[in-house]
Each structure stands twice: as structure tokens, then as C-alpha cells.
Amino acid sequence: MPKLLFVVHGMGDNLPGWSTDLVDFLDLALSQYPPFDAEDHPFRARVKVEEICYDPVFDKTIEPWGRDRAKLDQWTRDNGITLDDTLTELGVGQLPHATAGFIWETLLDPVLYRGSPIVHDKVRAVVIKQFIDAWDDHLSSTPGAEQLDVSILCHSQGTIVMSDVLAIIGEERLSEFKSFSADKRSIECLITLANVTRLGPGPLIDIDSLTTCVRPQTAPLWSPGKVNYLRRYINARHKLDPFCLFQRFAPAQNWGNRYRLIDDLDHIHQASTHGYKHYLAHPRVHIPLFRAVIDPDVISPQQEQQAIATFPPVMPPDCAAAISTLRQQLNDLCDEPVDENRSLDQWITKGISFFEAVKEAVNACSSLVEGLADD
Amino acid sequence: MRAALWLKVSLTISVIGATAPLRAQGVTRDQLRRECTDALSLQTVDSLGAALHRRTPNQSWSRMLAAWSPADYSALGDSVRALWDTLASGIDSTAAARMIRLLARQRTELSRLDSDHGFLVKEGATARWFEITTGDPGEPWLVNGAEPDSAVALTEGQTALPTVRAVCWTALLARKVADFGGRDARAQTRRVLAARARRWDNFERYGYSLTPLELLLNGWCGFCRGMLEPPRIQLIAVHVLPTYAVRDELGNRTALTTEVAGILFYNQARSFHVGFSYAYSLPAEERRESGWVVHVSKIGQLGITFRDNTYTRENASLLLSADLYRFIENWSGRIREERDAIAKGIQKLRGGQN
Numbered sequence: 001m002p003k004l005l006f007v008v009h010g011m012g013d014n015l016p017g018w019s020t021d022l023v024d025f026l027d028l029a030l031s032q033y034p035p036f037d038a039e040d041h042p043f044r045a046r047v048k049v050e051e052i053c054y055d056p057v058f059d060k061t062i063e064p065w066g067r068d069r070a071k072l073d074q075w076t077r078d079n080g081i082t083l084d085d086t087l088t089e090l091g092v093g094q095l096p097h098a099t100a101g102f103i104w105e106t107l108l109d110p111v112l113y114r115g116s117p118i119v120h121d122k123v124r125a126v127v128i129k130q131f132i133d134a135w136d137d138h139l140s141s142t143p144g145a146e147q148l149d150v151s152i153l154c155h156s157q158g159t160i161v162m163s164d165v166l167a168i169i170g171e172e173r174l175s176e177f178k179s180f181s182a183d184k185r186s187i188e189c190l191i192t193l194a195n196v197t198r199l200g201p202g203p204l205i206d207i208d209s210l211t212t213c214v215r216p217q218t219a220p221l222w223s224p225g226k227v228n229y230l231r232r233y234i235n236a237r238h239k240l241d242p243f244c245l246f247q248r249f250a251p252a253q254n255w256g257n258r259y260r261l262i263d264d265l266d267h268i269h270q271a272s273t274h275g276y277k278h279y280l281a282h283p284r285v286h287i288p289l290f291r292a293v294i295d296p297d298v299i300s301p302q303q304e305q306q307a308i309a310t311f312p313p314v315m316p317p318d319c320a321a322a323i324s325t326l327r328q329q330l331n332d333l334c335d336e337p338v339d340e341n342r343s344l345d346q347w348i349t350k351g352i353s354f355f356e357a358v359k360e361a362v363n364a365c366s367s368l369v370e371g372l373a374d375d
Numbered sequence: 376m377r378a379a380l381w382l383k384v385s386l387t388i389s390v391i392g393a394t395a396p397l398r399a400q401g402v403t404r405d406q407l408r409r410e411c412t413d414a415l416s417l418q419t420v421d422s423l424g425a426a427l428h429r430r431t432p433n434q435s436w437s438r439m440l441a442a443w444s445p446a447d448y449s450a451l452g453d454s455v456r457a458l459w460d461t462l463a464s465g466i467d468s469t470a471a472a473r474m475i476r477l478l479a480r481q482r483t484e485l486s487r488l489d490s491d492h493g494f495l496v497k498e499g500a501t502a503r504w505f506e507i508t509t510g511d512p513g514e515p516w517l518v519n520g521a522e523p524d525s526a527v528a529l530t531e532g533q534t535a536l537p538t539v540r541a542v543c544w545t546a547l548l549a550r551k552v553a554d555f556g557g558r559d560a561r562a563q564t565r566r567v568l569a570a571r572a573r574r575w576d577n578f579e580r581y582g583y584s585l586t587p588l589e590l591l592l593n594g595w596c597g598f599c600r601g602m603l604e605p606p607r608i609q610l611i612a613v614h615v616l617p618t619y620a621v622r623d624e625l626g627n628r629t630a631l632t633t634e635v636a637g638i639l640f641y642n643q644a645r646s647f648h649v650g651f652s653y654a655y656s657l658p659a660e661e662r663r664e665s666g667w668v669v670h671v672s673k674i675g676q677l678g679i680t681f682r683d684n685t686y687t688r689e690n691a692s693l694l695l696s697a698d699l700y701r702f703i704e705n706w707s708g709r710i711r712e713e714r715d716a717i718a719k720g721i722q723k724l725r726g727g728q729n
């Protein structure tokens with residue numbers, strides 16, 4: 001059967017073409033296992049990958065503020081206008097001086113997504129178009145009686161975006177989605193890395209990810225008389241990833257054997273434990289992914305056991321001391337209590353602390369990979 | 376009709392050699408894979424589809440579908456059923472009963488595609504009923520796994536090969552027919568999405584910018600826009616814009632204008648908007664003036680403000696936004712150039728006459 005995998009990025013700077021690194025990494029991960037070790041691109045050869053990219057929506061929202069502020073400052077200086085008037089101060093003051101850096105380019109994305117319905121609708125509209133156009137192109141070009149199996153791999157903020165988008169399409173919240181809805185078709189597998197779909201104060205969450213059709217067919221029906229959208233759901237969460245441990249995605253009911261929670265990850269191979277490559281490096285994550293996306297028998301149970309047994313908990317070994325300090329800092333961050341009504345504020349403060357801890361660890365041991373670019 | 380199809384399918388299956396004796400015991404995992412997903416089964420189903428509809432076994436199923444007349448969905452349903460009838464003799468009765476119910480549902484839907492244009496272009500056929508879910512080792516493979524009460528389970532070591540073959544081959548063909556029967560509706564979805572993307576592009580290109588405060592305010596304005604849509608009505612709040620104040624007697628000045636509150640109305644395509652706002656302007660080295668600003672799409676903003684709340688011509692300032700000021704400058708420049716060119720032409724003419 002032709003396999004189609006959509007990949008959806010998280011927060012941070014992600015330009016079109018961002019997925020090349022990810023697919024290279026999946027090729028590398030699969031080539032660890034015989035008989036794929038003889039191939040250069042074993043993953044690409046078996047799975048068609050379609051990239052989803054929505055980061056330009058955030059850039060187009062934020063960057064004009066910085067530009068406008070710079071122009072206004074210049075214009076007021078050139079024309080001798082002082083900004084001591086309260087109203088003018090308020091008007092100009094809301095525009096930021098600079099819109100670059102970790103906070104503006106990374107941490108603020110989820111805040112804008114939750115805080116502004118215009119931003120989240122624009123993001124959703126962009127993602128829905130990319131998703132449906134590519135899905136339909138592949139459906140139309142799949143030859144003969146072959147069945148096209150569609151899976152989705154998303155990370156961090158991408159889990160919120162994709163979960164929302166699948167709920168809108170699957171539940172046909174607008175009538176035009178009928179032909180792609182859960183009533184008409186299903187998705188083979190949704191794989192979430194660092195699932196943050198429940199992040200944010202309750203009143204700002206317009207789609208509750210635990211109550212939608214985005215659940216496997218073995219879970220209770222999302223609504224009487226309706227059908228669930230997924231055939232399988234894999235949810236991976238690292239024990240030292242502070243972003244996905246509060247307001248965590250945890251179904252109250254039993255979602256059956258087609259919902260797989262992977263929550264026993266505690267390796268540290270790079271300073272940023274939130275990065276997608278850091279998740280995918282672990283055989284507990286990539287083996288279920290390969291089985292779901294390629295074939296259930298693609299890697300044998302013996303190969304799996306061996307890969308897990310030989311997977312080092314810490315890399316590189318000469319950074320053990322720095323990693324131990326980092327582990328303690330991340331543990332403290334993860335254990336901090338969270339006020340759900342202020343979860344977006346705390347997202348930012350935790351993010352800054354996380355950023356500082358990562359930088360400190362890399363400074364303490366230069367051979368430790370930073371990994372913030374994968375956030 | 377049904378008998379003729381049955382005969383045709385039987386003959387076709389015999390020709391392609393798929394009626395070899397099948398063992399009655401449970402299938403192996405490899406057999407499940409071969410019958411439900413592998414090239415052999417797909418090619419067989421393709422050949423069957425082609426043979427049924429064009430009597431040209433070498434033509435692929437997809438090419439056959441592409442050439443198919445749109446008003447023949449019911450006939451496609453009959454063909455799927457004929458394939459099932461041919462393969463299903465003596466198979467497991469639970470699987471058979473469930474497959475027959477699914478095929479009947481599909482047949483009803485396909486008839487509706489022929490008779491109801493709205494259904495054809497807005498909903499299309501249901502592929503889900505015949506999607507095959509590969510089972511993990513030790514788990515059954517499922518057809519229509521989303522509905523446990525009507526799912527058809529194929530279990531390693533239990534389900535016999537004839538049942539697997541009948542269910543999978545028919546499901547593959549039925550799902551392909553459903554994909555084909557959803558083509559118009561999917562195309563319609565894409566048209567709607569493309570139109571929405573154009574509206575967002577227009578809003579970004581031709582709309583009035585949104586400050587952080589306005590982004591928040593407009594986002595939560597329930598009547599300003601529809602789901603997933605850019606605003607049709609845009610609220611203005613504390614929006615600063617550089618302007619040029621043209622006066623009769625007080626002398627022209629640059630002025631920083633703050634629109635306190637206002638509203639804009641967009642056309643359907645979001646390519647044009649008009650609106651107004653209440654504003655304060657702060658001319659360089661002078662006191663604040665209050666008044667109104669009118670917006671006309673990307674041309675710019677034109678306002679009138681008064682000093683000391685005294686509404687007289689002497690105290691009035693005509694505000695031109697930087698955009699509008701540039702527009703007028705360019706426009707007056709072009710007029711001047713054209714006027715000069717005409718004057719030069721007339722002068723030349725006169726010189727020629729003299």
C-alpha cells in the first residue's frame with residue numbers, strides 16, 4: 001500500500017523545506033536495522049513525505065510590528081514629534097522594538113495561537129489547505145486498487161495545530177470538509193511528539209483535544225452515532241521535557257490498544273530534551289513509528305529488544321557531569337506547580353528557564369549538542 | 376444484468392487463474408498480506424476491474440475509471456457486487472453477512488451519486504467502509520474498523536483463505552470505486568479552500584494593518600468574521616499613523632494621529648474596504664486636535680480635525696495619511712508632468728505655425 005506521511009513542525013523558526021533534516025534523520029534511524037542498513041534512503045524509499053509549514057503566518061503577524069515601530073520612531077524623530085501624550089504612547093508602545101530572538105520567534109508562537117483567534121484561524125486555514133491539497137493529489141495519483149494510507153507526525157506546537165485541524169475536518173465543522181471527514185475516510189496514524197494540545201487557560205482553548213474525533217477507532221466514540229477519525233494514535237512524552245508535562249494530554253477513559261502512550265523516555269543525548277530529533281532518536285519512539293507508518297513487521301521484536309537494550313541513556317559520555325546538572329534543573333522545572341489559568345505566562349517563564357539551562361549545559365560541556373533548532 | 380456480470384467475473388477470474396483450490400484452514404500472516412495488500416492481489420483486482428468495464432484486461436483500473444461516464448456509478452456498484460458474488464461462495468457466514476450489508480450501503484450511495492448532483496459534488500462516496508486496517512501481529516485485520524458492529528475481521532490462523540480473498544479483493548475494488556465517487560466532492564472542497572486562501576492573501580495585501588491590541592480585539596469579535604475566515608468587519612483601536620495636516624491659516628504640519636476607535640467594512644473578496652474612525656492628531660510642536668478619519672482601502676486615510684473643539688474653518692486641519700499624501704504627490708506630479716508636456720507641445724505647434 002502507498003504510505004503517505006505528513007510532517008508538522010513545532011514552534012520556532014521553520015521555513016519551507018524544514019523537513020529535509022527530519023526525513024534524513026528517519027532514513028538514518030531506519031538504516032540502523034538490517035536489512036535496511038544496505039540502503040541509503042530506506043525511509044524515503046517506502047514512504048512519501050509531505051511537509052506542512054505554517055510558521056510564516058507567525059512571521060507575517062509579528063514582523064510588521066517591529067518594522068512599523070522602527071519606521072514610526074524614525075518618522076517622529078525626523079519630524080520633531082515627542083511621544084509624551086498618553087494616547088500616543090499607548091498606541092506606539094504596543095508595538096515591540098525588536099521581534100527577533102528565542103522569545104519572539106519561538107516561545108510566543110503558542111501564546112499567539114491561543115490568544116488570538118485570527119492567528120489560529122489563519123494558521124488552521126493554511127494547514128488545512130496544504131493538507132487537503134496534498135492528500136487529494138496523492139489520492140488522485142495512486143494507481144489501480146492500491147489503498148493510500150495517510151499518517152501524520154507532529155511535534156510540540158504542531159500537535160495543537162494538527163489536532164485542531166483534524167477535528168475541524170474530521171467532524172466537518174464546516175460543510176466543505178464532508179468529503180475528507182471521518183464519515184468518509186480515516187487516518188492511519190497520528191504520532192505526536194511532546195503533545196501540548198491541552199496547553200492554555202480553559203477559556204482560550206476552543207477545541208478540547210480530548211473530546212474530538214481525533215482518537216483511535218478502539219476508543220469510545222467521540223459522539224453517539226459518529227465514528228472516530230484515526231486508526232492508531234501514538235503519543236510520546238519525555239520525562240524531562242518541561243513543556244508537555246503540565247496540562248498533559250491524558251485521556252480519562254481507556255482508548256483501547258490502538259492508543260499507545262510512550263512516557264518512559266528519560267535519555268539525554270542533547271541539551272534540548274524538547275527537540276523532535278531527540279525524541280525520534282530513541283528506539284521506543286522510532287520503532288512504533290516505523291511499524292505504524294511502514295508495516296507492523298518492519299522491525300522484529302528481537303531487533304527492538306536489542307536496540308532498546310543498547311541505547312545509551314546519556315550522550316556523549318564525557319558530558320556526564322554537565323548532563324547530571326541539566327537533568328536536575330529539568331527535573332526542578334518539570335516539578336514546578338502550574339496554575340492552569342496562568343499556563344501561558346508559565347509557558348514563557350519555563351521556556352526562558354529551559355533556554356538558560358540548555359545554554360548552561362552546552363557551555364559546561366562543548367561536545368554536548370544544543371538542539372534548540374529542533375524545538 | 377447481475378447474472379451477466381456474475382458470469383463475466385467468473386470467466387475473468389478463471390482466465391487469470393485465481394480460482395485455484397484454496398485451503399480451508401486459517402490463513403498465515405503472509406497470506407493475509409498477499410491477499411489484502413500485495414502487488415498480486417492489486418494487479419488481480421485491477422485486471423478484474425478493467426475486464427468488467429472495458430473487456431480489455433491489459434488496461435489498468437485507474438485508466439478505465441478515468442474514461443468512465445459520470446452517470447454510471449450504479450453500474451460500478453453492480454460490478455463490485457458481481458465480484459463479491461463470484462468469490463464468496465462457501466465462505467465464513469459472519470464475514471459474508473457483514474460484507475453484503477456494506478456493499479448494499481455502497482450501492483445505495485452510488486445510486487444517489489447518479490441521481491443527486493448536490494450529493495455528488497458536496498459529499499461523494501464513502502471510502503472508509505472498505506478501508507483495510509493492517510493488524511499488528513496477533514491482531515485481526517479489519518475492513519471498516521471504525522464501526523465495530525459492522526467491521527469484518529480477518530484473523531491469522533482462524534479465517535480461511537477463501538474468506539480473506541473474497542473480503543479483501545472486494546474491499547479493494549469497492550474502496551477504489553468510492554475514491555472515484557468522491558472525486559467531484561474533493562475537487563469542490565479544494566475550490567472552496569483556494570477561494571479562502573485568496574481572501575486571506577487579499578486581507579494581508581490590501582487590508583489595514585492590525586496592531587497587537589487590534590489583533591486581540593478583532594480576534595474575539597464574534598460578528599466580525601466567520602470560522603477560518605479573515606475579518607469582514609475590522610475594529611480599529613488606538614492605532615497610530617503618520618499624517619500630514621493641511622491648514623488654511625495655521626500652517627501645514629506633520630502630525631502623529633491616533634485613531635481611538637473605528638470600524639472598517641470589507642468586500643467579500645477582502646480586496647477593498649471603507650470605514651471611519653474617531654481620532655486625535657498631534658501636530659509637531661502643537662496641541663492635540665480631535666476629529667474623524669475616513670479610510671478608503673489602500674489609497675489611504677483622509678481626516679479632518681479641529682483645534683480646541685472649535686468647529687470652524689480657521690481651526691480645521693485636513694489630515695492626509697502618509698499613504699494618501701504619497702498618492703497625491705505622485706498623482707499631482709504626473710498631472711504636472713502631463714500639463715508641462717502639453718504646454719511644450721502647444722508651444723512647439725505655435726512655433727511651427729509661426
